[in-house]
Amino acid sequence: MWKLLQIELYKIFRRPRTYIAFGTIAALIIILQVGLKLDGQEYLDFMLNSLSKFDVSGTVLNGYMVCYVTLQMLLINVPLLVTLIAGDIISGEANMGTLRFMLGKPYSRSQILIAKFLAASIYTFLLLIWLAIFALLLNLVIFGTGDLMIFKSSYLVIINHDDIFWRYIGAFCFAFLSMTTVAAVGFLLSIFAENSIGPIVGTMSVIIFFTVISTLNIPMYNVIKPFLFVTHMNVWKEFFDQKADAHNVGIPGTLQNPQRIISSALVLLAHIVGLVSLAVYIFKKKDILS
Amino acid sequence: MKPGSIPFYLLFVNVAQLSTLTLQILIAPMQNIISVTGLTKQFKNLTAVNNLSFSVNDGDVYGFLGQNGAGKSTTIRMLLTLIQPTAGSINMFGLDLQKSRRQVLQQTGAVIEKPDVYKYLSARENLKLFAALSGIKPTQNQLMAQLDMVGLSGRENDKVKTFSQGMKQRLGIAIALIHDPKLIILDEPTNGLDPQGIADIRNLILHLSREKGKTVFVSSHLLSEIEQVATRVLIIDKGKKVIEGSAQELFDPSQTIVEVDTLNNETTLAQLQQSQWQAALQPRRSHTIILKLNRTSIPQLHIWLVQQGLQVLSVQPRHSLEDLFLQVTSGKQHVEAFTN
Amino acid sequence: MKKMLILLFTVPFCFLAAAQDMTDLVKKVKTKLDQVNDYEATGVLKTDIVFIKAPVSKIKVYFKKPDKFRLKKDGGISILPKGGVSVTVTNIVDIASFVALAAGESTVDGYPVKIVKVLPSDENNEIVLATLYIDEKNVLVRRATITTRENGTYDVSLSYGSYSNYGLPDKVVFSFNTKDYKLPKGITLEFDDDVKSSDMDKLKNKKGKVEITYSSYTINKGIDDSVFK
Numbered sequence: 040m041w042k043l044l045q046i047e048l049y050k051i052f053r054r055p056r057t058y059i060a061f062g063t064i065a066a067l068i069i070i071l072q073v074g075l076k077l078d079g080q081e082y083l084d085f086m087l088n089s090l091s092k093f094d095v096s097g098t099v100l101n102g103y104m105v106c107y108v109t110l111q112m113l114l115i116n117v118p119l120l121v122t123l124i125a126g127d128i129i130s131g132e133a134n135m136g137t138l139r140f141m142l143g144k145p146y147s148r149s150q151i152l153i154a155k156f157l158a159a160s161i162y163t164f165l166l167l168i169w170l171a172i173f174a175l176l177l178n179l180v181i182f183g184t185g186d187l188m189i190f191k192s193s194y195l196v197i198i199n200h201d202d203i204f205w206r207y208i209g210a211f212c213f214a215f216l217s218m219t220t221v222a223a224v225g226f227l228l229s230i231f232a233e234n235s236i237g238p239i240v241g242t243m244s245v246i247i248f249f250t251v252i253s254t255l256n257i258p259m260y261n262v263i264k265p266f267l268f269v270t271h272m273n274v275w276k277e278f279f280d281q282k283a284d285a286h287n288v289g290i291p292g293t294l295q296n297p298q299r300i301i302s303s304a305l306v307l308l309a310h311i312v313g314l315v316s317l318a319v320y321i322f323k324k325k326d327i328l329s
Numbered sequence: 330m331k332p333g334s335i336p337f338y339l340l341f342v343n344v345a346q347l348s349t350l351t352l353q354i355l356i357a358p359m360q361n362i363i364s365v366t367g368l369t370k371q372f373k374n375l376t377a378v379n380n381l382s383f384s385v386n387d388g389d390v391y392g393f394l395g396q397n398g399a400g401k402s403t404t405i406r407m408l409l410t411l412i413q414p415t416a417g418s419i420n421m422f423g424l425d426l427q428k429s430r431r432q433v434l435q436q437t438g439a440v441i442e443k444p445d446v447y448k449y450l451s452a453r454e455n456l457k458l459f460a461a462l463s464g465i466k467p468t469q470n471q472l473m474a475q476l477d478m479v480g481l482s483g484r485e486n487d488k489v490k491t492f493s494q495g496m497k498q499r500l501g502i503a504i505a506l507i508h509d510p511k512l513i514i515l516d517e518p519t520n521g522l523d524p525q526g527i528a529d530i531r532n533l534i535l536h537l538s539r540e541k542g543k544t545v546f547v548s549s550h551l552l553s554e555i556e557q558v559a560t561r562v563l564i565i566d567k568g569k570k571v572i573e574g575s576a577q578e579l580f581d582p583s584q585t586i587v588e589v590d591t592l593n594n595e596t597t598l599a600q601l602q603q604s605q606w607q608a609a610l611q612p613r614r615s616h617t618i619i620l621k622l623n624r625t626s627i628p629q630l631h632i633w634l635v636q637q638g639l640q641v642l643s644v645q646p647r648h649s650l651e652d653l654f655l656q657v658t659s660g661k662q663h664v665e666a667f668t669n
Numbered sequence: 670m671k672k673m674l675i676l677l678f679t680v681p682f683c684f685l686a687a688a689q690d691m692t693d694l695v696k697k698v699k700t701k702l703d704q705v706n707d708y709e710a711t712g713v714l715k716t717d718i719v720f721i722k723a724p725v726s727k728i729k730v731y732f733k734k735p736d737k738f739r740l741k742k743d744g745g746i747s748i749l750p751k752g753g754v755s756v757t758v759t760n761i762v763d764i765a766s767f768v769a770l771a772a773g774e775s776t777v778d779g780y781p782v783k784i785v786k787v788l789p790s791d792e793n794n795e796i797v798l799a800t801l802y803i804d805e806k807n808v809l810v811r812r813a814t815i816t817t818r819e820n821g822t823y824d825v826s827l828s829y830g831s832y833s834n835y836g837l838p839d840k841v842v843f844s845f846n847t848k849d850y851k852l853p854k855g856i857t858l859e860f861d862d863d864v865k866s867s868d869m870d871k872l873k874n875k876k877g878k879v880e881i882t883y884s885s886y887t888i889n890k891g892i893d894d895s896v897f898k
Binding site for chain 1: 715716717718719720721722723724725726739740741742744745746747748749750751820878
Binding site: 042043045046049050053054055135136137139140141142143144145146147324326327328 | 412450
């Protein structure tokens with residue numbers, strides 16, 4: 040299995056289109072950094088507009104804040120970049136004509152499929168590491184550290200600067216789970232197609248469709264919301280909230296809703312296992328006619 | 330070279346090789362490398378393969394023939410577990426394919442019609458990658474030797490996207506052979522190749538069979554090529570076996586096709602039509618005259634032609650696989666439609 | 670009759686005498702606070718505002734006469750109600766022209782206090798009205814209710830300890846009504862609103878508190894103006 044995984048990773052990272060995602064993320068973040076460095080005050084003023092009756096002092100626009108803003112924007116778009124690889128992983132081989140070559144080798148279909156999914160997951164992981172380097176580390180260098188001020192829907196959270204880094208580790212880990220779920224969707228659709236456009240478009244359509252349902256406040260759809268993976272994908276934000284004592288003073292080192300993080304993680308994990316298992320089950324029985 | 334059936338082959342093998350071959354046959358009795366029984370594949374509205382049974386012996390060059398859509402590729406894909414049979418069994422190397430897939434495929438190398446590889450990798454990188462999939466780690470020298478064997482040395486570092494179809498075909502064959510399999514399955518191996526390439530493949534098949542002792546299972550449209558290499562042949566039509574056997578078994582001496590060529594074939598034909606040879610005349614497909622008669626009558630025909638004062642260029646008996654093929658498949662009616 | 674006349678003349682003088690006492694009392698407080706030209710204090714800030722969830726923070730507070738005030742959280746962000754924390758007792762007693770009227774007596778934290786209403790004469794002063802609860806014996810302001818022009822009304826409670834001689838508190842608590850404060854609307858894409866609108870109204874009606882507990886003061890050592898920028 041290790042050998043298979045090496046082969047799959049080799050194929051992914053020898054392909055020029057793999058690096059489009061890395062380049063896109065770097066370019067987007069750099070543009071954001073330049074914009075905020077030059078025009079950050081206006082952005083800050085807009086952000087702090089609702090706190091006009093308060094004196095806010097300190098470095099609000101610091102590396103942690105810029106990273107949070109970056110993640111908010113990019114984690115909506117990263118699924119597409121993940122799908123570029125995951126949606127192509129079987130269908131691309133079918134299109135190239137290499138799938139029948141691969142499947143005529145001694146490795147079983149299950150082994151091949153699992154190796155491919157693991158490779159897609161590792162690609163996703165590396166993409167997020169890349170995102171972390173640019174969005175977090177580079178921003179800390181450019182904008183410095185400081186407390187993190189987050190606007191929730193009905194309250195403001197301020198997290199001490201020495202209580203933030205572990206939260207980002209947690210958030211990135213959770214984002215990895217979310218993106219791997221997207222990869223699993225693309226992976227499943229990939230086994231049905233013989234070119235990658237279908238699975239890529241299909242995966243994005245699924246995400247958009249479920250996202251719309253999860254944002255509608257219609258009672259009949261509220262029943263299914265907890266089961267939609269998109270409902271849980273944004274739960275990484277829960278890492279950026281903390282419990283408060285009876286006097287509403289934030290308690291450092293705590294999470295407001297750890298249970299939600301755990302339950303969402305389990306839902307996403309269940310999706311990953313379910314989707315990949317289904318893909319393996321279907322693919323094992325599939326006639327390869329490409 | 331005459332068609333490669335066993336009796337002809339032995340004429341061209343020296344005594345030392347004959348002794349070795351005999352010893353091998355005595356020590357290891359001939360076994361079925363492939364044994365297919367009642368193989369059937371049903372797609373939605375189509376029975377692509379219908380109760381097909383055949384066997385391939387160790388050391389055979391087994392020609393697998395049929396028209397387009399006869400079920401050849403479907404059968405080959407079932408041998409490689411790319412398609413699940415609807416019914417029937419496949420045994421390879423004495424093992425049930427379904428239960429011992431890994432062991433069987435470790436001993437098998439295959440090229441399926443119009444093979445393709447990873448275009449963004451070089452020839453050498455592709456070969457190395459597929460070798461790893463076959464469970465081996467060849468040295469650079471071994472990789473180069475393999476590429477050299479298929480005529481790709483000098484192009485090993487070029488990206489495959491710059492290759493012609495013929496070059497990709499050659500690379501596909503190199504990939505199929507890299508792990509030195511016992512059984513080689515070739516589906517349309519000469520697709521896209523020029524005449525030199527076709528000749529190279531033919532010689533390669535003969536080399537693999539005669540010098541390396543491999544078993545080769547080859548399907549092709551080029552009947553003339555199969556004729557030159559195959560020790561046994563299976564012809565299928567509409568998914569069903571039509572005929573199977575060695576050249577010796579398939580070609581009836583009493584039904585030998587003879588091709589006559591003279592300086593004036595029109596005059597010769599007119600004279601034959603008014604002679605005792607009239608019944609043996611066959612429809613012409615070219616400028617030469619075709620007769621079907623008993624092999625032992627060929628010298629008499631030759632003598633009669635000379636006695637008639639006809640200027641004979643050649644009297645050539647043919648064991649034509651094409652003729653056999655057209656005879657037993659529904660292809661004949663298509664040819665007649667064209668010629669008529 | 671004679672006695673009534675005497676009473677009639679002396680009572681207004683008594684009242685006059687009482688009004689002057691309040692100004693004097695206020696001026697006594699000012700004199701005490703005037704000992705401090707500047708200070709740098711370390712302390713801890715606690716924010717108890719229902720729509721701000723902030724942890725306890727270590728802070729530094731800087732003051733320089735006459736009215737420079739700066740609160741800094743090391744490497745961090747502090748959010749304080751505008752005009753609240755920075756408007757100290759010093760600002761009140763420093764008002765150039767004011768009227769200080771007695772408004773009774775009370776007890777704050779067990780200390781008897783005089784209630785003094787301070788009205789700035791300048792109509793443009795940020796402070797509209799300040800009610801000081803002055804511990805006359807110790808010349809300390811124990812509590813203040815300050816109404817400002819722009820930033821509403823808030824209460825300030827002060828506790829003293831080792832720096833009471835300078836009139837510098839150990840603990841200050843600022844309380845205000847959050848009713849008039851806009852709840853922060855984020856630019857985050859929060860898809861689920863856990864707080865319903867009726868709950869949000871309840872939140873609005875609560876009191877907010879900012880509490881500063883000072884651990885030490887460094888007094889009159891000089892502070893550069895750049896600190897207050």
